[in-house]
Amino acid sequence: MTEALLAFWDGAFGSAFAFWSATLVRATPLLLVGVALALAFRAGVLNIGAEGQLVVGAVAAAVVALAGASLPSVLLIPAMVLAGALGGAVWAGIAAWLRQRYGVLEVISTIMLNFVAAALISWVVRGPLQEPTKVYPMSLTFAEAARWPFLLSGQRLHLGFLLGVLVAMLAWYVLTHAAAGFRVRAAGAGPRAAESAGGIGVRGLTSRVFVLSGAIAGVAGASEVGGVTWALYEGISPGYGYTGIAVALLARLDPRWVVVTAVFFGALEAGGASMQRIAGVPAVSVQIVTACTLLGVLALGRWQRTRRSAASA
Amino acid sequence: MLELALVPFLEAAVRTATPLAFAALGELVVERSGTINLGLEGMIIAGCVGGAAAATWGGAGAGYLGAAAAGLAMALLFALFVVRLGTDQIITGTALTVLGLGVSGTWFHLAPASLGAGTAFPTTGAVALPLLSELPLVGRVLFTQAVPTYALLVAVPVLAWWMARTHAGLALRAVGESPEATAAAGLAPSRIRTVAICFGGVMGGLCGGTLVLAQVGAFNEGMSAGRGFIAIAIVVLGRWTPWGTAGAALVFGAAFALQYLVQSLGLDLPYQLFLATPYVLTLLLLASLRGRARAPAHLGRADAA
Numbered sequence: 335m336t337e338a339l340l341a342f343w344d345g346a347f348g349s350a351f352a353f354w355s356a357t358l359v360r361a362t363p364l365l366l367v368g369v370a371l372a373l374a375f376r377a378g379v380l381n382i383g384a385e386g387q388l389v390v391g392a393v394a395a396a397v398v399a400l401a402g403a404s405l406p407s408v409l410l411i412p413a414m415v416l417a418g419a420l421g422g423a424v425w426a427g428i429a430a431w432l433r434q435r436y437g438v439l440e441v442i443s444t445i446m447l448n449f450v451a452a453a454l455i456s457w458v459v460r461g462p463l464q465e466p467t468k469v470y471p472m473s474l475t476f477a478e479a480a481r482w483p484f485l486l487s488g489q490r491l492h493l494g495f496l497l498g499v500l501v502a503m504l505a506w507y508v509l510t511h512a513a514a515g516f517r518v519r520a521a522g523a524g525p526r527a528a529e530s531a532g533g534i535g536v537r538g539l540t541s542r543v544f545v546l547s548g549a550i551a552g553v554a555g556a557s558e559v560g561g562v563t564w565a566l567y568e569g570i571s572p573g574y575g576y577t578g579i580a581v582a583l584l585a586r587l588d589p590r591w592v593v594v595t596a597v598f599f600g601a602l603e604a605g606g607a608s609m610q611r612i613a614g615v616p617a618v619s620v621q622i623v624t625a626c627t628l629l630g631v632l633a634l635g636r637w638q639r640t641r642r643s644a645a646s647a
Numbered sequence: 648m649l650e651l652a653l654v655p656f657l658e659a660a661v662r663t664a665t666p667l668a669f670a671a672l673g674e675l676v677v678e679r680s681g682t683i684n685l686g687l688e689g690m691i692i693a694g695c696v697g698g699a700a701a702a703t704w705g706g707a708g709a710g711y712l713g714a715a716a717a718g719l720a721m722a723l724l725f726a727l728f729v730v731r732l733g734t735d736q737i738i739t740g741t742a743l744t745v746l747g748l749g750v751s752g753t754w755f756h757l758a759p760a761s762l763g764a765g766t767a768f769p770t771t772g773a774v775a776l777p778l779l780s781e782l783p784l785v786g787r788v789l790f791t792q793a794v795p796t797y798a799l800l801v802a803v804p805v806l807a808w809w810m811a812r813t814h815a816g817l818a819l820r821a822v823g824e825s826p827e828a829t830a831a832a833g834l835a836p837s838r839i840r841t842v843a844i845c846f847g848g849v850m851g852g853l854c855g856g857t858l859v860l861a862q863v864g865a866f867n868e869g870m871s872a873g874r875g876f877i878a879i880a881i882v883v884l885g886r887w888t889p890w891g892t893a894g895a896a897l898v899f900g901a902a903f904a905l906q907y908l909v910q911s912l913g914l915d916l917p918y919q920l921f922l923a924t925p926y927v928l929t930l931l932l933l934a935s936l937r938g939r940a941r942a943p944a945h946l947g948r949a950d951a952a
Contacts, residue, residue: 380737432934436933442880449873453922454919460919461917576741579741580742615753621752625749626746632738632742633732
């Protein structure tokens with residue numbers, strides 16, 4: 335037990351390398367996915383499909399990285415970001431279209447699309463994008479030009495983290511200071527009132543936020559292949575799309591706080607991986623901590639509501 | 648040729664539909680009480696673990712009991728949060744699914760061999776029913792199956808009768824439509840809802856137990872493979888009725904079994920196509936049902952406790 339906890343600490347915070355190269359690198363996809371989900375949830379869209387959107391974003395970015403290997407980095411890396419965003423947007427767009435056109439609950443459709451995305455990446459790394467020797471289920475390793483720059487010398491922290499922080503700040507600004515953000519919050523808080531009293535086209539608005547949310551989750555996929563793995567693998571995400579739900583909720587859907595909670599869950603992932611390496615405790619046990627955190631937040635929120643109503647009574 | 652391919656296909660369809668039908672019938676009752684249980688996936692994987700562990704210890708019969716108990720334990724936790732604390736059902740359910748996958752994955756890695764993780768243990772195979780199994784086509788397809796399938800052949804008509812004709816069944820449907828009216832009629836909505844959630848947990852656990860004990864014969868990490876979410880879709884496709892739900896489960900069983908049919912016909916297609924088929928089919932069917940299915944009016948709303 336002690337050994338496992340020490341391994342956990344070493345892996346998450348124990349050294350400069352653990353923090354900058356393990357914790358923050360794992361926080362990066364969680365940060366992007368967390369912002370994506372915070373935006374969607376704020377608009378009343380229950381997007382449970384960040385996992386699939388991330389995977390499709392990773393596939394799209396990998397296609398661009400492999401096809402554009404001869405381009406210089408200044409062109410190739412932005413193209414990868416765009417491809418990732420486009421992939422995620424298309425994947426979320428399917429669910430948004432099904433919701434608007436056919437009234438299909440996005441909770442179910444996005445989960446179904448997660449499984450379809452898993453089948454897609456499994457096929458791609460054994461089919462069209464497989465490395466030429468056809469031995470391993472993975473793509474060729476990307477050319478130097480497609481690898482995202484590191485932010486600090488000697489550390490693995492990459493451009494994706496900076497991108498995530500910028501996206502979080504932008505999302506916060508728009509939500510709190512721009513008219514579009516007000517409409518999103520109004521639509522999420524009470525769709526009927528927003529439609530009738532506020533004159534907001536709620537259906538179109540929520541679809542746009544849904545697609546935007548998918549695009550941001552897709553960038554998380556691009557950031558993983560471009561900044562961490564430099565190749566496309568089947569297991570590109572150990573459930574970042576699901577952990578992102580906890581990241582967004584713990585931050586109370588505030589993009590500023592998502593930066594903090596993403597680092598918290600990034601530390602959990604990094605510590606969990608080190609626990610498995612050193613003490614043999616399976617990394618999947620981190621999911622127990624994630625679940626308990628979620629349940630704790632739910633219970634705490636309930637307790638605060640009770641106190642507030644008791645105080646006002 | 649067709650006979651050779653068709654009978655094994657239909658047989659596989661019924662076999663594959665069996666665990667799905669358990670989970671979906673449980674979810675049907677839960678949703679009729681006005682609750683959507685997104686933690687079903689977690690209850691199924693808990694049932695897999697409970698079934699595997701109990702079967703290693705006390706045989707296949709104990710395995711099914713263990714599976715049901717594990718599902719029930721998860722359901723009690725879900726009811727505590729959703730009914731007692733009035734938390735958001737979608738988020739609570741998601742948390743429970745993550746919890747179930749985390750606990751089962753940890754157990755799979757830490758408790759190998761001795762408790763049935765990754766090893767063979769007592770299972771229940773197909774049992775041919777006397778006389779009935781000799782009927783042409785239907786005999787092989789319906790009456791040469793494992794015991795859980797027979798349990799369902801009884802459970803579906805009983806549940807349909809219970810929901811339509813009994814006082815308790817009426818109370819269940821009333822809670823899902825209007826808890827206020829039910830309370831005004833002197834019934835306790837929270838108690839009815841708790842019982843419904845527990846039933847859903849037991850059925851979800853049995854789904855996991857059937858997977859482990861009657862089909863795969865081993866426990867593997869993540870072997871629930873999204874069946875909980877498919878079961879929720881099945882309830883929608885079955886239009887919140889027992890017969891409809893059983894029928895929709897069969898459609899999905901057929902979608903999963905499609906790969907056997909294609910294999911036996913000798914078509915060379917990437918297997919990932921068949922991995923994706925049931926999920927794509929769910930989306931297509933849900934879209935085609937537009938406006939024709941009506942959910943219980945109170946579904947998914949937090950209790951005004």
